[in-house]
Amino acid sequence: MATETPTVLGRPELIRVADAVAQEKGISTEEVLQAMEQAIQTAARRKYGQEHEIVAEIDRRTGEVHLYRELEVVDEVEDPDRQIALEEARRRNPAAQVGDRLLDPLPPIDLGRIAAQSAKQVIVQRVRDAERERQYNEFKNRIGEIVVGEVKRVDRHGVLVDLGRAEAILRREDMIPRENFRPKDRVRAYIYDVRHEPRGPQIFLSRTHPGFLAKLFEQEVPEIYEGIIEIKAVARDPGSRAKIAVHSKDSSIDPIGACVGMRGSRVQAVVQELGGEKIDIIPWSPDPATFVVNALAPAEVSKVVLDPEARRVEVIVPDAMQHIAIGRRGQNVRLAAQLTGWDIDIVSESEESERRNREFRELTQMFMDTLNVDETIAQLLATEGYGSVEEVAFGDVEELASIPGFDEEIAQALQERAQEWLETRERMLREEAERLGIGDDLLGFEGLDLASVVELGRKGVKTLEDLAGLAADELVEMLPDAGLDTTTAGDIILAARVALGWIQEEGEDGGSGEREANDGRREASPKA
Numbered sequence: 001m002a003t004e005t006p007t008v009l010g011r012p013e014l015i016r017v018a019d020a021v022a023q024e025k026g027i028s029t030e031e032v033l034q035a036m037e038q039a040i041q042t043a044a045r046r047k048y049g050q051e052h053e054i055v056a057e058i059d060r061r062t063g064e065v066h067l068y069r070e071l072e073v074v075d076e077v078e079d080p081d082r083q084i085a086l087e088e089a090r091r092r093n094p095a096a097q098v099g100d101r102l103l104d105p106l107p108p109i110d111l112g113r114i115a116a117q118s119a120k121q122v123i124v125q126r127v128r129d130a131e132r133e134r135q136y137n138e139f140k141n142r143i144g145e146i147v148v149g150e151v152k153r154v155d156r157h158g159v160l161v162d163l164g165r166a167e168a169i170l171r172r173e174d175m176i177p178r179e180n181f182r183p184k185d186r187v188r189a190y191i192y193d194v195r196h197e198p199r200g201p202q203i204f205l206s207r208t209h210p211g212f213l214a215k216l217f218e219q220e221v222p223e224i225y226e227g228i229i230e231i232k233a234v235a236r237d238p239g240s241r242a243k244i245a246v247h248s249k250d251s252s253i254d255p256i257g258a259c260v261g262m263r264g265s266r267v268q269a270v271v272q273e274l275g276g277e278k279i280d281i282i283p284w285s286p287d288p289a290t291f292v293v294n295a296l297a298p299a300e301v302s303k304v305v306l307d308p309e310a311r312r313v314e315v316i317v318p319d320a321m322q323h324i325a326i327g328r329r330g331q332n333v334r335l336a337a338q339l340t341g342w343d344i345d346i347v348s349e350s351e352e353s354e355r356r357n358r359e360f361r362e363l364t365q366m367f368m369d370t371l372n373v374d375e376t377i378a379q380l381l382a383t384e385g386y387g388s389v390e391e392v393a394f395g396d397v398e399e400l401a402s403i404p405g406f407d408e409e410i411a412q413a414l415q416e417r418a419q420e421w422l423e424t425r426e427r428m429l430r431e432e433a434e435r436l437g438i439g440d441d442l443l444g445f446e447g448l449d450l451a452s453v454v455e456l457g458r459k460g461v462k463t464l465e466d467l468a469g470l471a472a473d474e475l476v477e478m479l480p481d482a483g484l485d486t487t488t489a490g491d492i493i494l495a496a497r498v499a500l501g502w503i504q505e506e507g508e509d510g511g512s513g514e515r516e517a518n519d520g521r522r523e524a525s526p527k528a
Contacts, residue, residue, distance in 0.1 A: 015063040027134050033058050040065060048106065051081045055103060068103035135166045136201035140194040146215045147205070151185040161187055161205060168203035176207050176239040176275050188273065190215060207274075210234035213242055216273055220266045223248075223258045232284040235338035239277055243295060243335045245284040256281050280335075288313070288342060295336035299325035302349055312343045322348040363387065371417045380405060381414075393418035429454050439463040445499065447492040452482050468496040 018032040040056040044067055048054060053070040071084040073096050084104070089096035096102065149161035149168065158171035159181050170189055181187055189205035190212035206212060214231045223229040224246075233245040248255040259281045260267050267279055285291040289304040292313050303316040317325045325346045326333050337344045347355075360382055367378035370389050384403050386392055392400070392414055401411035429450045433443060436457040441464040443453060448467075459478050461467055467475075472490040484492075497503050 015060070027131055033060065040067070044106070049081070053082055054106070067106040069106055071102045071104050073098055073100040073102060132200040135203075136194060136196060139166060139191065139201065139203050143191050143194060144211060144215070145191050146188060146212065146219070147191060148186060148188045151181045151183050151187055154181055154183065159187070161189070163203070166201070166203060168205045170205040170207070174204070174206035174208055176277070178239065179207070179275060208236065208238035210236050213244060213270070213274070213279075216270045217244065217259060217266075220261070220269050221259055223253060223255075228253060229255045229258055230284075233339045233341075235335040236277075237331055237335060239275055241278045241280070241331055241335060242274075243280045243282055243339045245282045245291070245295070245339055247284040256283060282339065288340070292336065292340050292342060292344060295339045296325050296332065296344075299332065301325075303352075310343070311341065312345070314345045314347055316347050316349055316352050319348045319350050322346060367392075370421045371414060373414070373417075376405075377410075377414075389418045389421060393422055426450065433457060437462055441465075441499075442467060445496065447495045452479050455479055455482075464496050464500060468493060468500055468502060 015029075015033075018029050018036065022029040022032045037056045037058055040058075041054045044054045044056060045052065048069070055068040055070050057066045057068070058064070059066070070082075071089075072082060073086055073089045074083045075086055075098055077083045077085050084102055086096065086098055089100070089102050092102065147163055147168070149163040151159055152162040152167065153160040156172070158169060158175065161168045161170055168189075168191070170187065174189075174192075187207075189207050190209050191203060192206045192209050192211065193204040195202045195204070211234070213236060214234050217231060218224045221229065224231060228248065228250050230247050230249065231244060232247050234242070235244075236242040244259075246255040246259055248258075258266075267281065271277060271279060280297060282294045282297065285294060288308075289306055292304060292315065293301045296315065296317075299317055299321045301315055301317055301321075305314040305316075307313070315325065324332070327335075333344050333346055360379075363382040364375060364378040366389075367373060367381050367386075368375060371378070371392070380403055381392065386395070395415075397408070397411050397415055400406065400414060401408045403411075433450070433454050436454070438453060438457040439462055442448075442456075442462065443450070445453070445464055445467070448456070456462075456467065456478055461470065461478065470478075470493055472486040472493060475489040475493060476484045476486055494503075
């Protein structure tokens with residue numbers, strides 16, 4: 001795009017000023033010069049009129065300012081302030097085409113007091129915006145790092161920390177309990193968030209974040225920094241106690257010893273920074289049971305029973321160890337649960353023994369009542385792991401006959417009695433269902449067995465629509481002996497709603513389906 005030689009505003013000092021401002025604010029000289037160009041454009045519009053499209057250019061080498069009016073090349077001029085005819089444009093530039101933009105040189109302007117003030121405000125604002133953007137871009141990439149700053153101000157909301165090139169906020173809830181700072185104090189903290197806000201980028205610091213503990217160990221333990229030892233998980237009760245799970249990629253290096261250091265020097269340096277927070281260093285294990293046992297240290301564990309689907313684990317401990325496993329105010333088991341990601345139930349050996357004895361007695365009595373056998377045979381069935389009449393009725397007869405004291409004849413007789421009892425119960429339940437007026441849709445629903453359907457009928461739930469209208473906790477309360485939790489109950493109610501056509505099953509019509517009964521639960525509904 002060819003132009004005539006424009007009138008020049010001599011400003012050789014502009015480059016020096018831009019360099020000084022850029023150095024002071026920590027931004028590029030180019031950003032300052034762009035702010036100056038915008039300010040000059042603003043001032044020029046005040047002189048020549050807002051209807052003009054003014055362009056200001058500062059020569060990056062000499063600092064000279066050039067002013068232009070930008071005009072669009074058109075066949076027929078409708079707006080003479082912003083357009084120029086093709087014929088006129090070609091007199092200035094023979095290569096001009098319709099749609100091109102021509103820069104028409106403007107005479108110099110003398111910045112008056114008001115225009116100069118406006119230009120200054122534009123420059124200040126643009127420089128401030130550039131400085132804020134620089135701060136945001138710099139610190140958003142430093143989330144997860146530890147920084148050291150000087151306390152600038154302390155109030156009831158927290159601490160304002162001067163990081164040199166920016167200011168950060170350390171809120172009260174992100175400070176270790178009983179921790180106090182005064183202006184001029186040096187503080188070390190963890191950057192956990194950087195946000196764009198109307199007043200500028202906000203940098204949030206924390207001394208309670210689990211990542212702070214992990215980064216402190218990374219600074220103190222060279223093997224962690226080098227990646228030989230990996231921090232797998234961290235759990236903290238800030239200011240009181242913490243647990244950290246570590247794993248060594250090199251079998252010749254002890255991860256616990258490396259983190260503790262010579263005479264505890266490494267871990268003590270971290271403890272001192274955290275105001276005396278006690279730290280348990282735990283060996284990580286890919287086996288959940290082993291990891292849970294390690295996480296409950298210093299408590300000893302007798303047995304672990306895992307429920308992988310619910311991510312729940314029952315831990316049996318000696319009676320003398322129960323209070324240690326739980327910890328003061330539940331702290332030890334709570335931190336172990338955070339560290340492992342499993343819900344942990346602590347049960348003493350005496351409690352477990354009492355529970356097993358009670359279950360054994362109840363099971364023995366159930367077999368005596370249903371199979372019409374004596375206590376010895378009922379106890380043998382319970383001891384061998386039979387937990388229901390259905391298991392006896394439909395189990396392998398040879399396996400039943402292999403129980404010490406049993407033979408094939410006894411096994412066959414027990415199966416016949418069990419099947420007869422089940423048939424009798426089925427007939428009685430169906431008769432009661434008929435008396436109660438339970439609908440065929442509920443009787444044919446696969447999500448519940450007949451006993452549960454009859455129990456619901458006794459409590460007024462007699463159709464599939466009645467079931468679909470329940471809440472999960474209501475269903476759990478109505479079927480106390482079915483072993484339901486709210487998740488399973490929600491699945492059953494959801495299946496009933498799908499069967500009625502109230503909602504679509506997940507995957508139909510590309511939809512995800514409604515989750516009124518229990519958000520995010522599975523489609524299938526196990527029998528109660």
